[in-house]
Amino acid sequence: MAIKKDNIKLIFGLKLRQLRLDKGLSLNELSQKSGLSISYINEIEKGKKYPKSDKIIALATAIDEDYDSLVSLKLSKRLEPISELLSSNILTELPLELFGIDPANLLEILAEAPAKISAFVGTLIEIARNYNMSIEKFYFSALRTYQEMHDNYFEDIEQEAEKFLELHQVTPDQLLDEVFLANILETEYNYKIEPIDDKANPAFASVRSLTITNAQGNRLLVNSHLSPVQRAFIYGREIGYLFLNLKNRLHTTALVEAESFEQLLNNFKASYFGSAIIIKRSLLVPAMADFFSQKQWQPEKLIGMIQNFNTTPESFCYRLSNVMPKFFGINQIFFSRFNNFAGQNLYDMTKEMHISRKHYPHTVRDEHYCRRWVALTILNDLGESTGNKASTGILCKAQKSTYIDTSDEYLVVSFAQNMSPTPNINVSVSMGIYLDEPTRAKLAFLQDPDLPSRNVNQTCERCSVFDCKERIVAPTILQKRHKNEELRKALRKMIR
Structure with missing residues (x-):
């Protein structure tokens, strides 16, 4: 991959600094030998300036290096990991300022200690390769970190959602459905909403929606297997893209198409907006305050809220x-969200925050989640109810879970x-609340x-409960840990 233009200055500065130090200057x-000021050379080495040809010649002569070698984008072997980092999209496409990082400061750190940073970056790249971490997964991790840093609450989007509701004269108690949202797309934004023809295009069978924007107009193709509430969310998110004026966007719900962090970030903002206009905070907050004040656990109240808000369990939890x-x-x-193929004792965590x-x-990775988690047992319950042709509506279960190793509850x-468009896949979504004393006081x-x-x-693999009836594999990691501890004890005894 080609080096990004903005990083050529940094590569030149890194090379110049390393060559200067190698020469013991x-x-x-170097200022005296080249005739350039100390401050100017310092700016070059920090990647802030790129010298003109006559100054490059002066620097090359001063450090006894040929011109072509100095301007080459190839870094020395010990700096190769930094070169690989700069060759990627990460520094140029990841908006570091979102994480409180000044890009100029980051480049200065790279310039100040390139050898140490190189070793650190090389380690990260090796770990990513070993775990088959693509750039898309890196972007997902970065987005999740961004959400967590802000407690997943964004007042600016909340206000834009309320501005939209006011603009369309939505009354305080009015809840939006797919008809209302589809009408806005069709009348205000000239959208044509059509079903996805998965027989003609089998590759789109598991795609929930596809947006096509061209000279002929705007088309929103929607999976015909979706429920009305799922379609409502898709329409709300599409309106979010338009109302927030988010240009760089994803065109399908298949997030693997993401080409940049900005696309994922914009998809998150549009989705947040969609949730905010469908599940209005002005209604949700008092409803949850009432629920938390009840002295009895009433799952039917939560299911009722989901149905009243015309949403899905996942959107509600989120x-x-x-x-x-x-x-x-x-x-x-x-x-968290888990997927499970009906009838199989396999569970895949597909989303977490x-x-x-x-x-x-x-x-x-490569371990078996505790089968005592309610997020998994509820999937077994769903599988049994489906197999018995019982009602396949929303199931809701709760559990106070105490972790054996830490006593965290x-x-x-x-x-x-x-509700998955993929046949035979059951889905559970869960909200977990850590029970410290202040939180216990809020949940009656x-x-x-x-x-x-x-x-x-x-x-x-890590569990010490050997008589667990739900266990499906041996505690191999725990056994290895105990074996290593016994070895350490034996070594300490021998040394003494």
Whole structure:
């Protein structure tokens, strides 16, 4: 991949600094030999300026290096990882200022200690390769970090959503449905909404929506297997792109098409907007305040809220992650989504977000998640109800989960529903709340005897509960850890 134009100055500066140090020259000595000022050379080495040809010749002569070698974009072997980083899209496409990082400061760090940074960057790249981490996965991780840094609450988008509702004279108690939102797309933005023809285009069978914008007009193709509430969210997100004037966008719900971090960020903003106009905070906050004040655990109330807001369990949980830190001071929470092929004891975590700190559960490669988690047991319940041809509406279960190794306790509320356009896939979404003392005081129903409690762990491979009936593999990682500890003890004893 070609080096980005903005990084050529940095590469030149890194090379010049490294060659100067290799020759044992100080900035003052190089200044005297080249006839350039110390401050100007310092600016070059920090990647802030790129000298003209006559000055490059002067520098090359001063450090006894030929001109072509000095201007070459090839870095020395020890700086190759930095070259690889600069050759990627990361520094140019990731808006570092979102994370409180001044790009100029980052470049200065690279210039000040290139050898150490090179080793660090090389390690990160090697880890990414070993875990098959693509640039798209890096962007997803960066976006998740951005959301977590802001407690997943964005007042500017909330205000834009309320401006939209006011502009369209939506009354305080009015809830938006697919008809209302589709009408806005068709009448105000000249959209044509059509079903996806998955027989003619089988590659789009699992795609929820596809936006086509060209000289002929705007077309929004929607998967015909989606429910009205799923279509409503897609329309709301599409309006979000338009109302927020987000130009660089994704055209499908297949997020792997993302070519830049900006596209993922804009998709998040449009989705946030869509959720905010469908699940208005002015209605959700008092509804949740009433729910938290109840002394009995009432899952039917949550299901009723989901249905009243004309939304899905996933959108509802995600919207809760917006308002709970801001309006209830409950900010140690996580959101997760699991997929499960009906009838199989395999579970894949396909989405997660953590606020305040990293919580359990979170994605673990090549291990088996604890089968005591309510997020997984509810999928088993859904599979059984579907197999028995019972109602396949929304299931809701909750559990107070105490982690055996840490004694950390969470309230985990899980929903399951068979709403995936992919056949035979069941989905659960969960909201977890860390139960510290201030949070316990805000949830009146925690002492309800109908709210079950269970001891859980991270994965079977790490679990010390050997008589666990749900265990499906041996605790190999725990056994290895114990074996290593015994070896360390033996070594310490021998040394003494």
